[in-house]
Amino acid sequence: xxxxxxxxxxxxxxxxxxxxxxxxxxxxxxxGEGYGPGYGNPPIPNLTPEQATKIQTIQQATFxxxxxxxxxxxxxxxxxxxxxxxxxxxxxxxxxxxxxILNISAQLQEKTTNARFEMRKAxxxxxxxxxxxxxxxxxxxxxxxGGRMGRW
Numbered sequence: 001x002x003x004x005x006x007x008x009x010x011x012x013x014x015x016x017x018x019x020x021x022x023x024x025x026x027x028x029x030x031x032g033e034g035y036g037p038g039y040g041n042p043p044i045p046n047l048t049p050e051q052a053t054k055i056q057t058i059q060q061a062t063f064x065x066x067x068x069x070x071x072x073x074x075x076x077x078x079x080x081x082x083x084x085x086x087x088x089x090x091x092x093x094x095x096x097x098x099x100x101i102l103n104i105s106a107q108l109q110e111k112t113t114n115a116r117f118e119m120r121k122a123x124x125x126x127x128x129x130x131x132x133x134x135x136x137x138x139x140x141x142x143x144x145x146g147g148r149m150g151r152w
């Protein structure tokens with residue numbers, strides 16, 4: 001009797017282990033997962049090769065431009081996390097760091113918004129009208145980067 005109970009418990013734990021491993025599997029959403037010409041952008045039908053090249057050029061330039069800002073933001077958030085974990089958090093330093101984080105976030109948003117407007121200029125009015133069916137999109141900075149940086 002005790003042997004059957006022990007076997008049952010082992011089987012339940014084995015199933016729980018397999019289920020938790022299966023649930024933890026990440027499908028890897030991110031760049032290039034069927035979102036169209038660029039990360040976070042909806043698919044654009046009838047995109048000409050010239051349009052695709054122009055959009056990719058804008059995206060690459062924007063990625064290069066915002067990469068240092070993203071690194072600064074990550075460093076500031078890490079520093080803020082450290083300040084909060086200290087025995088006696090310094091309120092003035094935390095407030096100043098939060099303002100820096102907000103300023104960097106605003107710069108990132110401004111640059112990515114400008115890039116999105118530039119990409120829209122490369123589209124025909126018909127293609128632009130079809131974008132509204134997909135909503136505003138995710139934009140830059142979401143996906144893997146958002147998960148890695150998280151909230152402060």
